Amino acid sequence: MKTFAVLQLSGCAGCEVGLLNSQAWIDEYRLLYMPLVISVHDMPDTDRLLISGGVRTDEDVYNLHRAVRKTGYVVAIGTCAISGGIASLGNRDNVRELFFSQSARHHVPRLLPRSYPIDEYVSVDLYLPGCPPTPELFHSVLSENGKIRTNTTVCAECRRKKIREIRPAQITGFQEGKVSPEVCLIKQGFLCIGTSTRNGCGAPCPRAGHPCVGCRGPSNALIEKGSDAWFESIKKVFVALTDIPDDAIEEGLRSPQLSLFLFQFSDYAHTGRLPRPKEKVV
């Protein structure tokens, strides 16, 4: 039986909880290490190592380096491990200053100046983005070696209708107090970025009436380009589907709605890091 381990760095355990939801691997793989559910304190040798969470403390760096020696195949799971995720909101300069108050503590792991993705430190064989990835995606990574078709967008999986005649003139959001269950959320004046976000999740958020926040990151068409291309692609969609003025779109897509992009944008924007090759991203 094949074996795997899960190393959790600074994160929320949502990926681990998602993995537990995918029971498909239980009869196929032996999970040897995952402190959330197993009391084994030393990382054993395994066929596959899944790593979740961002690198936020010096202890994370140490644990990461120690763990990757024990396996031949590293999978970065979840948005934090891949691009810093939600914690990268703390990488903004004005926010980073607030963190300095924490660095005075002596008896806890020291905070790094910012939150880093794991490939800043180690090489990664496969990326599984999502916050968290769905059980099906976990299954795909463990049992099918990531062979899931991820060549389209969340928009293509959403099933809401883009009715030509409806063209909103402003971004209204939830303040109107209603969401139509059938119509495209952009057509209802929501800032949905499912049109440029990687598919594979089944579009649960827009289908439930909440705009896609892009947790799976850019689609294959955009992933090897810079953040500006991603941003432009989203903007173009709004120009084509709505009558919202350009500057309002621009303003809406940028601050303070920055959390719309928090999942990957913060990392892709102006870090000088090379994009991840699409063949490696599930």
Place this chain on the structure above:
Amino acid sequence: MPKIVFPVSRIEGHAQVVIEVHAGRVVSARFKATEYRGFEHFVKGVAPEQMVVIVPRICGVCSTAHHLASVKALEMAFGVIPPPLALSIRELLMLGQMIQNQATSLFLFTMPDRLGLSSILEAAGEAGSAEQLSSLAHRALQVRNAGTKLIDTAGGQFIHPVKAVIGGVTGGIEEKLAETMHGTLMKTLPMACELFDYYIEKSVALKEQLGTWGDDTPTHYIAAVSEYRPDYTGDSIRIMGPDGRILATFPASGYLNHIQFEESEYSYSEKSSYGGKVFRANSLARINLADYMGTPLADRYLEQFRESFERPAHAILLFDIARGIELIYALERAIEILRQPLDNDETMVGYRTRDSEGYGLVEAPRGPLIHHYRITNGIISEAKFILPTVHNIIAIEQALRNSVERYIDSDRIDMEIERAVGRVVRAFDPCIACATH
């Protein structure tokens, strides 16, 4: 001074227990939270509407509780009252949260301590002699999956739900979907009872072996549930004294008048107390504060519990038993709600943003959770998260000290100490990602 360090597993997040020993005496017992991400700092400058998407990421185990506390805080700030159907769907969300968490804590975190295993998944894939165990693992995962399925059904996403928004929820639950969920829970309920009965049996055996349920100094209790039918979306917090008297009742906005906070050098988590007195949150607090559960099977379990233990009950391992009673209650109550129509009325109302302040309270699996936001110039200018695990830190350290003293004397340290530390910490089911946020 010699220190013994125990990494703690089968809890959410990164923590250590550090015991200082001198000449065979326990000098101190510390519970250290060793991670930190800084949510209170980095949500500054964010649009209020985005908070309900950001805060579930504080914790993948308690995400639903954060989602709802956030929405309630913003509704208070903007003066919005969501329609009744939205409230039913939100109650379902909290019940899903409870089922998922209590099943995880009981069957994945603490069951191994009763079976002498490192994990119930340990032998899940092996055939033959391990067959019973394998089936135990499968059933345990199935019960907790029923909770995440309920979160998915009511919240649109199985871990970080999205359907609760300022003014209500984005939509009802279609009849067919509700029916499927109802069917799943009907099948889950007897399975959960069976697992819980087995859990009680193994807990009694553990108690016989240890000679105690983990007796500890009596403390105060804090919870945000009403006396009858514990609604986890509650609006006021109550504090009970060690003798069972109710000492205070207050809304979320009054928390600073009743709860004191202190920072520590050795942990990223704060700790809190009731005016310097030790209190405890989580399942045992709720069971001590509840007169009835209000559903048949849960009430039967509660009755047995009351016959065996006093009210308030104080022993540490009773947290785990209390969790089981809540698991059964949450399943029964969700079944009741799913029998009502959930797609026949409006689910949200409009609102206007304004600069203001709001408090959002829910009773999360680990106790009362408060989100406190200030909105200035249309963006979040201040956010405080009052986490229930923080309320338990002093109680955990007290319980650890009392427990490890049983295993240390001037000649030797009994190796049972490591298991004892694990049992004590897990009884409180601390969530470190939440506590430090």
